[in-house]
Amino acid sequence: MTNSKPTAPTAPANPRTTTTASLKRLLPFARPALPALGASAVAAIVATVCGLTFPLVIQWIIDGPIARRQLGGLWWPAVLLVILGVAEATLFWARRMLATRPTMRVEASMRAALYERLQQLPVSFHDRWPAGQLLSRAVSDLSTIRRFLAFGLVFLVVNLATFVIGVGILITLSWPLGLIVAALAIPLVLLSFQYESRYQILARRSQDQVGDLATVVEESVLGVRILKAFGRSSHLRRSFLRQAGDLRDTELSKSKVISVLWAVIIALPEIALGIALVLGVRQVAAGTLSAGTLVAFFGTAMGLRWPIDSIGWLLAIANDTAAASDRYFEVMDAPVTVTSPDHPIPAPNPSGRLRLKDVRFHFADAAAVDGHPADTLRGIDLDLHPGETVALVGATGSGKTTLSALINRLYDVTGGSIELDGVDIRDLDLDVLRSRVSVAFEEPTLFSASVRENVLMGKPDGSDDEVRAALAVSRADFVDELPWGLDTRIGEQGMSLSGGQRQRLALARAVVAHPSVLVMDDPLSALDIHTEAEVEAGLRSVLAGTTTLVIAHRASTVMLADRVALLQHGRIAAVGTHSELMSTVPAYRDLLASRDDAARAAEVNA
Numbered sequence: 001m002t003n004s005k006p007t008a009p010t011a012p013a014n015p016r017t018t019t020t021a022s023l024k025r026l027l028p029f030a031r032p033a034l035p036a037l038g039a040s041a042v043a044a045i046v047a048t049v050c051g052l053t054f055p056l057v058i059q060w061i062i063d064g065p066i067a068r069r070q071l072g073g074l075w076w077p078a079v080l081l082v083i084l085g086v087a088e089a090t091l092f093w094a095r096r097m098l099a100t101r102p103t104m105r106v107e108a109s110m111r112a113a114l115y116e117r118l119q120q121l122p123v124s125f126h127d128r129w130p131a132g133q134l135l136s137r138a139v140s141d142l143s144t145i146r147r148f149l150a151f152g153l154v155f156l157v158v159n160l161a162t163f164v165i166g167v168g169i170l171i172t173l174s175w176p177l178g179l180i181v182a183a184l185a186i187p188l189v190l191l192s193f194q195y196e197s198r199y200q201i202l203a204r205r206s207q208d209q210v211g212d213l214a215t216v217v218e219e220s221v222l223g224v225r226i227l228k229a230f231g232r233s234s235h236l237r238r239s240f241l242r243q244a245g246d247l248r249d250t251e252l253s254k255s256k257v258i259s260v261l262w263a264v265i266i267a268l269p270e271i272a273l274g275i276a277l278v279l280g281v282r283q284v285a286a287g288t289l290s291a292g293t294l295v296a297f298f299g300t301a302m303g304l305r306w307p308i309d310s311i312g313w314l315l316a317i318a319n320d321t322a323a324a325s326d327r328y329f330e331v332m333d334a335p336v337t338v339t340s341p342d343h344p345i346p347a348p349n350p351s352g353r354l355r356l357k358d359v360r361f362h363f364a365d366a367a368a369v370d371g372h373p374a375d376t377l378r379g380i381d382l383d384l385h386p387g388e389t390v391a392l393v394g395a396t397g398s399g400k401t402t403l404s405a406l407i408n409r410l411y412d413v414t415g416g417s418i419e420l421d422g423v424d425i426r427d428l429d430l431d432v433l434r435s436r437v438s439v440a441f442e443e444p445t446l447f448s449a450s451v452r453e454n455v456l457m458g459k460p461d462g463s464d465d466e467v468r469a470a471l472a473v474s475r476a477d478f479v480d481e482l483p484w485g486l487d488t489r490i491g492e493q494g495m496s497l498s499g500g501q502r503q504r505l506a507l508a509r510a511v512v513a514h515p516s517v518l519v520m521d522d523p524l525s526a527l528d529i530h531t532e533a534e535v536e537a538g539l540r541s542v543l544a545g546t547t548t549l550v551i552a553h554r555a556s557t558v559m560l561a562d563r564v565a566l567l568q569h570g571r572i573a574a575v576g577t578h579s580e581l582m583s584t585v586p587a588y589r590d591l592l593a594s595r596d597d598a599a600r601a602a603e604v605n606a
């Protein structure tokens with residue numbers, strides 16, 4: 001199939017959704033983890049309170065036993081300090097333990113939902129989305145979301161609580177000095193708002209660039225042979241380095257924005273503490289404040305440094321997560337346009353009668369002609385009788401693969417209808433339709449699994465005998481020679497097979513369930529003429545009871561068929577037996593002659 005993949009929809013669907021709105025969308029997934037996250041936040045707040053109590057104990061020591069020179073009075077405060085230290089450490093440990101497991105479960109459930117959605121989404125969605133963009137959403141965006149839930153969200157609550165409690169303590173110790181520190185909040189909030197809008201755009205850009213980079217890596221790994229053969233590795237490396245450079249620049253811009261914010265965030269408390277120190281020392285000198293209270297004030301104020309300093313980091317991670325959430329929901333919100341009807345018509349007993357009535361189809365991104373997307377198929381009428389084999393022949397790019405993809409609803413027709421056993425296929429339950437219509441694609445995709453598992457994708461509950469029968473039909477006897485027979489692992493993580501071997505396994509997968517309709521997109525193109533003849537002999541036994549539409553490029557494949565349909569300019573231009581068309585339709589004769597010359601030349605060269 002000639003397949004073009006237009007540019008990725010990398011721009012956010014709604015670029016100015018607020019961070020809170022984007023984060024709120026995570027709630028349904030995060031809800032099961034909320035009790036544990038709440039407990040984790042409580043543990044962290046209590047730990048922080050322990051930490052904030054330290055300076056008060058020190059105040060007690062200075063103003064009590066030390067001022068009165070009663071060293072015996074030091075014991076109790078010392079024991080209290082040890083207890084507070086142990087409690088703080090234990091609670092921080094508990095905070096992490098409480099948050100880790102539930103947030104990992106959230107990440108896993110979001111990933112499972114994404115995977116499920118990707119399976120449901122129509123092929124037209126996958127035509128538009130590069131794999132790297134989906135991969136980066138499934139891996140790095142979900143990790144960002146988990147880290148935010150486990151740490152960012154908890155610290156956001158804890159640090160806010162710490163700030164409020166700490167400022168409360170400061171005001172109790174000395175209200176004028178405490179108010180100076182409390183006033184810090186005003187510039188911090190204003191600054192954070194200003195910074196957020198700039199950072200949000202960069203966060204989104206960076207995550208999209210990670211997706212683009214993943215796409216380049218994926219393409220260069222899948223196409224490594226072609227790159228090497230054409231000596232184009234350096235070309236792709238340059239493109240990779242350019243994109244990696246773009247990502248680096250965006251990350252640097254993020255750092256710049258955040259470092260300015262951090263510098264201000266760190267400077268503001270220093271200034272506030274400096275002013276408080278001067279005023280505090282004067283109060284101690286004037287005797288209106290005890291030395292212990294001043295030490296306690298500064299001890300507590302130092303305990304507020306981390307909650308204030310971390311604002312920059314927390315805002316960054318919140319914005320990264322908001323962008324990750326937007327990206328995740330762009331996929332989750334994509335419409336599933338090919339679905340089972342709400343009330344499917346019960347499928348009649350399968351006879352295998354297939355009727356295409358004035359079928360029209362255009363791709364969503366087809367170029368417009370007179371304001372309408374140009375039709376690839378412009379009114380196909382074709383009747384396949386039960387058990388009949390029809391070969392579909394047409395020039396390259398004439399729409400044969402497109403037509404074959406309509407029959408089990410990989411795409412839906414955009415006009416006309418397709419009927420199976422007298423029922424419009426859109427009125428049938430999708431699973432029922434796909435169990436009755438089997439497809440063998442020209443490009444045989446095998447999965448990283450055993451031979452048995454790959455074949456049984458066509459019939460999950462099939463037995464070994466059925467697998468062997470299907471392999472016999474497709475003449476895939478080479479399986480017996482594989483090191484572990486049916487258990488041999490193939491696909492990307494397993495043994496490499498030749499193109500012809502892979503096509504024969506894909507054919508076995510298509511015929512194992514004895515479908516009532518079999519659609520074959522030039523399934524024997526990688527076989528030599530002799531093996532093709534053997535496979536065709538095997539197929540004839542299956543095809544006798546199955547209605548078959550076979551896309552044919554060679555006369556030898558056409559020979560399998562009872563009738564041949566010629567596809568021209570988006571319509572069926574002629575239907576008849578091979579010999580009828582050979583004698584009456586010059587376009588058909590020319591097409592097959594040129595194809596067979598090419599096939600013979602390829603055989604001779606091989």
Ligand SMILES: Nc1ncnc2c1ncn2[C@@H]1O[C@H](COP(=O)(O)OP(=O)(O)OP(=O)(O)O)[C@@H](O)[C@H]1O
Pocket residue numbers: 001002003004127363365366376394395396397398399400401402403
């Ligand atoms: N996903 C897609 N999006 C947009 N246009 C597409 C898509 N897939 C195919 N096309 C276009 O539709 C037309 C028909 O393509 P199709 O693959 O069906 O032709 P074909 O007859 O099977 O070709 P071939 O014999 O070379 O395999 C071509 O012009 C092709 O560029």
